[in-house]
Amino acid sequence: MADSTPEQVTLTIDSQSVTVPAGTNLIEAARTLGIEIPHFCYHPRLSIAGNCRMCLVDIEKMPKNQIACSTKAAPGMIVRTRSDKAVKARQGVMEFLLINHPLDCPICDQAGECVLQDFSYHYGTGGSRFEGQKVHHDKNVDLGPHIVFDGERCIKCTRCIRFCDEVTHTHELGLFSRGDHTIIGTFPGKELDNAYSGCTADICPVGALTVKEFRFKQRVWFLRNTASICAGCARGCNVNLGINEERIWRITPRDNDAVNQSWICDEGRLSFQIYQQAERLGRALTSSAGGATKEMLVASGYEQAAATLGEIARKHGGATVAGITSGHATVEEQAGLKELIERAGGSRIALPVHERGDDDALLIRRDKTANTVGARLAGGANCTMEDLLTAIKIGKVRALVVLREDFLGEFGAEAMTARGALDFLMTLDWRVTATVKASDVALPLSAYGEMDGSFINFQGRIQLLRPGLTPYEESDPAWKPLLEIASRLGGAAVPKNFREAFRWAASRVPELSHLDTPALGKFGVSLESPASGQG
Amino acid sequence: MTSQEYRPLLLKNIHRPDSTSLSAYRESGGYKALERAVKEMTPEQVLEEVKASGLRGRGGAGFPTGMKWGFLPKGPGEKYLVLNADESEPGTFKDRLLMERDPHLVLEGFLISCYAVGCTHGYIYIRGEFVDPWRILLKAVEEARAANLAGKSILGSGFDCEITIYRGAGAYICGEETALLESLEGKRGMPRLKPPFPAQVGLYGKPTSVNNVETIANVPLIVEMGSSWYAGIGRPKNTGPKLYCLSGHVRKPGVYEFPLGIPLKELIFEHAGGLLRETRPLKAVIPGGSSVPILPADKCDVLMDFDSLAAAGTMLGSAGVIVLDDSVCIVDALLNLARFYAHESCGQCTPCREGCGWYVQILERLEKGEGRSSDLDLLLDLSDRIQGNTICPLGDAVAMPVRSYVTVFRNEFQYHVDHKKCLAEPAPAPV
Numbered sequence: 030m031a032d033s034t035p036e037q038v039t040l041t042i043d044s045q046s047v048t049v050p051a052g053t054n055l056i057e058a059a060r061t062l063g064i065e066i067p068h069f070c071y072h073p074r075l076s077i078a079g080n081c082r083m084c085l086v087d088i089e090k091m092p093k094n095q096i097a098c099s100t101k102a103a104p105g106m107i108v109r110t111r112s113d114k115a116v117k118a119r120q121g122v123m124e125f126l127l128i129n130h131p132l133d134c135p136i137c138d139q140a141g142e143c144v145l146q147d148f149s150y151h152y153g154t155g156g157s158r159f160e161g162q163k164v165h166h167d168k169n170v171d172l173g174p175h176i177v178f179d180g181e182r183c184i185k186c187t188r189c190i191r192f193c194d195e196v197t198h199t200h201e202l203g204l205f206s207r208g209d210h211t212i213i214g215t216f217p218g219k220e221l222d223n224a225y226s227g228c229t230a231d232i233c234p235v236g237a238l239t240v241k242e243f244r245f246k247q248r249v250w251f252l253r254n255t256a257s258i259c260a261g262c263a264r265g266c267n268v269n270l271g272i273n274e275e276r277i278w279r280i281t282p283r284d285n286d287a288v289n290q291s292w293i294c295d296e297g298r299l300s301f302q303i304y305q306q307a308e309r310l311g312r313a314l315t316s317s318a319g320g321a322t323k324e325m326l327v328a329s330g331y332e333q334a335a336a337t338l339g340e341i342a343r344k345h346g347g348a349t350v351a352g353i354t355s356g357h358a359t360v361e362e363q364a365g366l367k368e369l370i371e372r373a374g375g376s377r378i379a380l381p382v383h384e385r386g387d388d389d390a391l392l393i394r395r396d397k398t399a400n401t402v403g404a405r406l407a408g409g410a411n412c413t414m415e416d417l418l419t420a421i422k423i424g425k426v427r428a429l430v431v432l433r434e435d436f437l438g439e440f441g442a443e444a445m446t447a448r449g450a451l452d453f454l455m456t457l458d459w460r461v462t463a464t465v466k467a468s469d470v471a472l473p474l475s476a477y478g479e480m481d482g483s484f485i486n487f488q489g490r491i492q493l494l495r496p497g498l499t500p501y502e503e504s505d506p507a508w509k510p511l512l513e514i515a516s517r518l519g520g521a522a523v524p525k526n527f528r529e530a531f532r533w534a535a536s537r538v539p540e541l542s543h544l545d546t547p548a549l550g551k552f553g554v555s556l557e558s559p560a561s562g563q564g
Numbered sequence: 565m566t567s568q569e570y571r572p573l574l575l576k577n578i579h580r581p582d583s584t585s586l587s588a589y590r591e592s593g594g595y596k597a598l599e600r601a602v603k604e605m606t607p608e609q610v611l612e613e614v615k616a617s618g619l620r621g622r623g624g625a626g627f628p629t630g631m632k633w634g635f636l637p638k639g640p641g642e643k644y645l646v647l648n649a650d651e652s653e654p655g656t657f658k659d660r661l662l663m664e665r666d667p668h669l670v671l672e673g674f675l676i677s678c679y680a681v682g683c684t685h686g687y688i689y690i691r692g693e694f695v696d697p698w699r700i701l702l703k704a705v706e707e708a709r710a711a712n713l714a715g716k717s718i719l720g721s722g723f724d725c726e727i728t729i730y731r732g733a734g735a736y737i738c739g740e741e742t743a744l745l746e747s748l749e750g751k752r753g754m755p756r757l758k759p760p761f762p763a764q765v766g767l768y769g770k771p772t773s774v775n776n777v778e779t780i781a782n783v784p785l786i787v788e789m790g791s792s793w794y795a796g797i798g799r800p801k802n803t804g805p806k807l808y809c810l811s812g813h814v815r816k817p818g819v820y821e822f823p824l825g826i827p828l829k830e831l832i833f834e835h836a837g838g839l840l841r842e843t844r845p846l847k848a849v850i851p852g853g854s855s856v857p858i859l860p861a862d863k864c865d866v867l868m869d870f871d872s873l874a875a876a877g878t879m880l881g882s883a884g885v886i887v888l889d890d891s892v893c894i895v896d897a898l899l900n901l902a903r904f905y906a907h908e909s910c911g912q913c914t915p916c917r918e919g920c921g922w923y924v925q926i927l928e929r930l931e932k933g934e935g936r937s938s939d940l941d942l943l944l945d946l947s948d949r950i951q952g953n954t955i956c957p958l959g960d961a962v963a964m965p966v967r968s969y970v971t972v973f974r975n976e977f978q979y980h981v982d983h984k985k986c987l988a989e990p991a992p993a994p995v
Contacts, residue, residue: 121949161925211911
């Protein structure tokens with residue numbers, strides 16, 4: 030923006046004076062005073078529709094009530110949100126909205142986080158004078174792969190239509206029919222199948238649009254939201270994990286202007302399903318009859334790994350100890366692997382690439398790992414998988430430590446040949462993979478949602494991953510076992526908690542050295558020399 | 565001049581043979597005003613004449629036409645004039661007559677108006693059901709273009725003006741100017757939020773003025789005869805000739821042209837032949853199309869102009885005069901109207917979308933004798949909640965008659981509650 034300070038205007042809302050930038054609408058102006066002007070169709074990231082009429086306010090010198098969403102603050106304007114005129118209009122709108130609404134809150138997924146329900150309590154009269162027949166619409170309309178539509182709950186606010194027109198530019202939805210038969214639907218031959226379709230359910234103020242993968246699963250008041258970030262790609266969208274009874278039931282976007290505004294893609298929204306479907310690794314395993322199948326104590330794993338790595342380093346030289354780091358791992362974990370490899374005398378650390386499709390114009394990145402930037406910055410990634418496999422084959426690498434990667438599963442026969450050339454393979458992962466099964470030592474890691482950590486997104490913003498679940502069985506974040514083993518090879522003391530681990534990792538990276546976890550807060554911090562993009 | 569001596573100005577050609585042809589129109593002196601305007605007057609002079617004439621919009625609101633044009637930005641830059649030929653207010657059929665019988669008058673007025681505001685591409689938005697008027701206008705535009713009365717350098721003046729005719733799909737709401745613009749742009753016909761007003765952001769985002777057919781048909785007259793002559797017709801601030809649409813229980817329903825300000829009763833009893841049946845006295849008159857408050861028989865001594873009817877608590881509106889004799893059940897009449905508005909509400913904003921259907925349900929039970937006394941106040945209260953709280957005037961257009969009918973004829977509504985039948989005695993079926 031070229032202008033440094035926008036023009037300010039001072040107005041009065043409910044007898045309180047407030048100064049806001051010119052162009053601010055009355056809903057936002059009132060919000061700065063802590064005054065709620067109720068609304069359904071208005072959404073700060075969509076165009077103004079002005080159709081719900083819930084935000085009608087009484088403005089001095091204007092004969093009619095005005096809608097606050099489309100009225101810009103003007104100098105000296107006197108706005109009353111609680112005058113008889115405004116209250117009567119608002120109660121009217123509430124009553125009108127409810128005459129054809131099914132009032133099926135007890136079986137509606139939106140109940141508990143329904144704006145219509147909330148405003149009915151706050152701004153309605155508590156009763157209805159309507160005694161007639163409600164207009165009936167289709168109730169279970171399949172709009173696309175993830176979204177189901179209930180035409181009777183819909184209040185025609187058109188947020189979903191505007192989202193598809195203005196945010197995704199995919200134009201699947203429109204209004205059809207007229208009067209109280211007006212209904213939202215997909216245009217002929219179209220499906221609501223854009224990559225962000227779940228966001229229509231987020232912005233739906235009522236239970237008209239629901240996500241198939243969540244509907245009927247949980248009452249929302251049982252869910253506890255954990256403010257975290259999505260691990261599905263290099264964007265790192267800010268999300269809430271909806272958790273109950275040790276399970277993530279849904280992921281919803283959390284506003285962050287610098288990262289994802291108010292949106293997430295459908296793939297990210299449903300990414301928790303992976304964690305529920307995979308076979309978890311809960312115990313340390315050691316090899317028995319050609320595979321890691323025998324359980325052992327985690328501490329025994331540390332001892333065994335330290336002893337073997339030390340022995341190989343003595344016998345063949347420290348340079349034969351290498352690692353595979355991961356963009357799926359946190360900054361602390363990546364730094365932990367680097368520390369272990371270096372303690373053993375090695376330096377070679379490969380970073381597998383996980384790219385799919387293309388970057389899109391909104392959020393989606395083709396890099397499907399959340400922390401590629403961290404792997405380079407803190408994890409010391411310095412070679413490709415191809416280089417590493419070659420080095421193994423020619424005997425330059427004899428011991429390999431793998432962090433959150435399944436290279437045997439992904440690189441096929443070539444990798445299996447390499448496995449045969451290794452004297453020692455240790456894998457740290459949250460699930461049982463082909464690599465885990467072929468390891469000499471496998472150590473269990475906590476999964477997404479079970480641990481703290483930090484990720485650096487493609488913009489160079491470092492953000493916190495937060496736990497809402499208890500770590501599975503004997504799992505830990507990888508920095509713990511990695512540094513336990515490193516300490517047995519002469520490394521420093523192991524951090525006692527996440528904050529200490531973060532401080533330890535940050536202190537080793539100039540770009541991070543000034544940071545501490547409280548400073549990252551809920552929205553992260555842009556690094557001074559980001560890898561790319563804005564912050 | 566008494567109205568008996570009045571010679572029609574707007575309808576002067578409609579009974580001429582072949583009145584829709586260019587040759588007939590020219591024989592009657594047509595297109596002289598256009599020639600005068602584009603050759604002898606500047607656009608500003610035309611605009612000033614229209615302002616000085618006192619011409620007020622004939623579509624319903626009665627807003628001064630010259631002032632409306634004055635809201636458009638001056639000077640070069642794309643802007644549009646749109647002719648609102650979506651006449652659809654129940655009880656109104658005047659624009660249709662002009663287009664069917666004298667399309668070149670409408671066209672000449674439109675071309676002069678385009679010249680006045682500096683519009684080089686005018687759009688005519690015509691109601692979908694008006695198939696004949698549409699064909700007639702299409703032919704008229706072709707004739708005019710062939711005669712260099714439209715298109716490039718009209719009559720060699722250097723003024724270009726293309727005309728495009730667009731047919732709507734038959735929605736009442738598309739008579740509302742911003743819904744009309746949406747429809748004209750190919751979108752669903754729903755009113756826009758105002759501000760911005762069309763004069764700033766109208767058709768395709770450009771400054772636009774939307775004018776009614778009859779309004780525009782007055783413009784050649786003003787240019788030809790001068791604004792002071794024109795302003796001498798009618799009454800102060802309510803100047804010019806006016807088309808009145810008489811329907812309902814009169815002997816001679818039809819379109820009548822008289823100056824603004826003719827007494828309503830003269831219109832009904834002298835010109836429209838009086839009431840249909842001698843045995844049935846006048847009950848009420850809806851003076852300005854279905855959206856306006858009703859006048860009971862004892863309040864019908866009014867003059868038919870904008871300000872007089874406003875003073876009487878109603879509106880001239882579209883001058884669709886619907887005459888009701890005492891065979892009409894007012895509950896049934898209001899139910900009929902409410903059904904129309906419930907059907908025509910665009911569905912965009914809450915009070916109108918939900919309120920119209922609610923009105924219908926209440927009126928249906930009253931009509932069936934299943935209502936109760938509280939329904940009367942409920943109807944009035946719903947009108948309070950709708951009127952003034954909607955995006956466009958359609959909400960007002962239904963709330964106003966509901967409030968007026970229930971207030972003026974409350975006893976009849978109460979009778980329906982108390983006796984479960986009509987107070988009105990229906991007329992016997994015609995023999």
